[in-house]
Amino acid sequence: MTSQSRKTEVKRRGFEELQSHVLLKDLCTSCGACVIMCPFKEVLDYALNGPSLVGECTKCGICLRVCPRYELDVGDLEQMVFGRERRPEEVFGLSKTVCVARSTRKDILGTCQDGGVATTLLSSAFTSGAIDGAALSGIDPSTPWLPKPLLATSLDEFVECAGTRYSYSPNLLAYNTGVAEGLGKIAFVGTPCQILALRRIQRASLRKHSRALALTIGLFCSECFSYEGLMIQKIQGEMGMDLRAITKMNIKGGVILQTKTGQTVKIPLRDAKRYTETKCQYCSDFSAELADISLGGIGLEGWTLTIIRTDKGKDLFSQAVNKGLLEVKPVEDFKSAFNLLQKLSKTKRTRAEKKRLES
Template sequence: MSLNVFGTLMSKVINANLCTNCGTCIGSCPVNVLYSSDAEKPTIKGRCILCQICYYSCPRVSLDIQEIEKGVFGRARNDGREMLTGIYKSAYLAKTTDPYIQSVCQDGGVATSLLKFTLENNTIDCAVATSSDAISQLKPKPTVIWNPKELLLASGARYSIGGSVGGLGEAFQSFPKGNFAFVGLPCEIQGFRKIQFSKRSNEHTSQNVALSIGIFCSKVFNYNQLIDYFSKECGDGLKDITRVEIKKGRLKALSRNKDVLVDVPVNKADQFVREGCRTCPDYTAELSDISIGAAGAPLGWSIVLTRTEAGENAFKEVCKSELLEYKPIADLKKELGLVLKLAEIKKKNIWKQVE
């Protein structure tokens, strides 16, 4: 019988353009021989022990969403609005009251505020999130954050994917008994849940996560292609880009002083979208404890969906501390209208998995 090892993952997922670069295989490998290449794909360097864990941990090999929902929420989603958003308890608008977080965050600073509060109050020992690579502010890199001051490095959005699940493996090796918060795009949250509920995974990688924070996501771009495109659009200005945002159908790249260096319709960059995103139907990080996005919120605010007790409690605690200002969303049709529309668009993507 043939073994399903990294070579099988290469042929069935990575070379078949299904890979999202979520980092789950990388974070799961018990002998750490996998890493993300410059081409933003998992690759191998070193001696494989043929354990098959990378293959059976990959959410693109298989993902039993109903099973995971029963494990996380106690039930599978119903046939109504939950088909678009996944299961959630409450919806809020929220924004940080911390001026420093306001100056570096992407929208309402909710993700950074949640991590700051939980780290400072020792609810968690570290946060596994995505910050920028040393070579570029726009290149995402999984990061393990132990000190609230380092959190500001992860604030803001990078519009490529770094594979944050890879950081979970690193956090476990540094502190096997710690409590972690994990921040990820929907596919990264899927990877974390796959490890948590699969019988053939490296459960160490997920067992210490006390809070998973999902970030809404329509698509990401291939980093190298996006950088080449920005370079063509703004020449030398490329080196000054510190922030990218997608708002109201425009893709903008800005300098630290908020000078607009690139401003184009977002569909001009569609050709640089990762192939794996074209088969992804999850917009709101449906399997997280708490999800955060911005499209449809007033400027400077985030939309928050609390999904589990852990997510709701963490959010309420931060609001009680007054680090977050918040308003419950009462009129779902009006205030969540764009979220539902974007989620519906993404549900048209046909999910493809190997098994």
């Protein structure tokens, strides 16, 4: 089917189709792409876990064309982003360079998750005028560890948003705020499913939103954990910990919690896995394979494994290195992390395929 005939075909379908093929099958990633791209006011609303129909759908089909779980054609998106599809041996997607990096800025190293590369790249791009702001995951002081999408437009806000919250944060909602506020160059940081949604928005030539996209930074992701399950039931309820006392959370062979009093508490991964979001099991993308730059901690301590995939990513990364903001090491010095990247990429793809066949 040509892209024009597919577009016309999809046009006759609407939210009902999304409901039956994605939402009711528990496939919805909760990214919010359908909600932000619906051209009609008050038809779709973002509820806690994804979209809900609150008005009358005109069946324009846009929600289907931007959904990362509906008739996704990754090869077609790779053609758009990289000019070619991956070869089978490119198990973590297409890339230009892979290296290991960390920030040289003390303030960032004090709050970041791994090597602070995400926050450093944003700060560097902002200072040089390459971006006007970034769609990130912020923190809601009234509900500790519940991520909250935030449009950050200052260096301080980038640093405040550093670190990882392991529950789902629909950062596309913050991106939409940036577009609505008329920002011309917005960076986006998010999970693989969110990067896929943004690439679908670009592929659908939805100009207002695709024009503003200045940079995509993808985060490696095995899965997200339910906030209610992991944070409230397990950590607060069962383990009796005060969520406000947790200063850092990381996943390295288990869920590792650090507290204000200097305590380290470890939850075995198999216990935490009970609270994995079901929708994540259908995801085949571990390393945000369509981002300009992809980042993960992947067993490293204080460093970020960095995959530079596009020319745009390469330019921004080089600028940050040339300004002395990033320290870089060859990935060959971190063989086990590189092997783990390949292994987790394959495992996630196999898990998704198995789940898809079961459903």
